[in-house]
Amino acid sequence: MKASALSIGLACALLMVPPVQASPYVDLIDYPHQEANWDRFFALEGRLQHGFDAICGDTFCEGEYSDIRALRLRCSVDAVRGTVHECLWAFAAGDLAVSRNDGAIVARQPTWLCRLPLMPGTAVEDFHAALAARNPLHDPLPGTSQSAYDGLTECIH
Numbered sequence: 001m002k003a004s005a006l007s008i009g010l011a012c013a014l015l016m017v018p019p020v021q022a023s024p025y026v027d028l029i030d031y032p033h034q035e036a037n038w039d040r041f042f043a044l045e046g047r048l049q050h051g052f053d054a055i056c057g058d059t060f061c062e063g064e065y066s067d068i069r070a071l072r073l074r075c076s077v078d079a080v081r082g083t084v085h086e087c088l089w090a091f092a093a094g095d096l097a098v099s100r101n102d103g104a105i106v107a108r109q110p111t112w113l114c115r116l117p118l119m120p121g122t123a124v125e126d127f128h129a130a131l132a133a134r135n136p137l138h139d140p141l142p143g144t145s146q147s148a149y150d151g152l153t154e155c156i157h
Contacts, residue, residue, distance in 0.1 A: 023079070024078060024079060024080055025076045025077065025078060025079060025085060026076070026077050026079045027074065027075070027076065027077070028041050028074075028075035028076070028077050028084065028087075028124065029041045031077040031079060031082070031124055032079070032082070037124075037128075040128055041075075044073075044128065044131045044132070044136070045072075045073045047131065047132075047136045047137075048070070048073060048089070048131065048136055048137055048148060049070045051135065051136060051137030051138070051148075051149075052070045052137060052152075053070070055137070055149075056068055060152065060156050064095070065093035065094075065095060065110065067093055067094060067095075068091055068092070068093040068156065069091065069092055069093065070089065070090075070091055071090040071091060071092055072089070072090045073087060073088070073089045073090075074087065074088055074090075075087035075088075075116075075127075077124055081121070082123060082124050082125075083120075083121050083122055083123055083124065084118055084122045084123075084124060084127045086115060086116075086118065087115070087116040087118060088113050088114065088115055088116075089113075089114045089115075089116065089148075089151075089152075090111065090112070090113055090114075091111065091112040091113075091114065091156060092109065092110070092111045092112075093109070093110055093111075094107065094108070094109045095107070095108040095109075112155050112156050113155075114151050114152050114154075114155035114156065115151055115155070116141065116148050116151045117141060117144060117146040117147075117148075117150055117151045117154075118141055118142075118144070119141065119142060119143030119144045121143075122141070122142045122143060123142070126142040126143075127141070127142060129142075130142050131148075136148065137149050
């Protein structure tokens with residue numbers, strides 16, 4: 001009887017222990033649990049894309065490629081610490097031209113993976129707050145004087 005009471009007590013204690021994090025890093029969308037940041041993240045990504053679209057014609061898109069498009073932003077989070085590990089923003093462009101010699105269409109399709117200049121240890125909430133600002137593309141990222149735009153100027157040539 002004592003053994004079964006001990007077993008039941010141990011089983012109850014184990015049920016109260018929080019689950020061990022399976023992986024130390026997760027997508028920001030899935031922090032602190034699956035899809036917890038879904039809406040906030042896609043709103044953040046949308047604000048950044050809107051900012052990029054607004055300035056592209058006068059900056060990045062006035063050179064060799066006039067149709068650079070922001071494709072996807074992804075951020076990894078240290079789930080134990082609640083800090084953003086890194087963010088990469090993918091871009092693509094295309095250029096189609098007709099060869100005067102043979103009529104073939106010649107395509108060039110460059111892509112860029114741009115790293116946001118984040119300060120190590122940036123808290124998830126600080127990251128969200130900074131990019132919820134009025135001008136998220138140009139406002140400084142937490143703990144640094146650099147913005148997402150600064151990261152793009154070092155990346156897209």
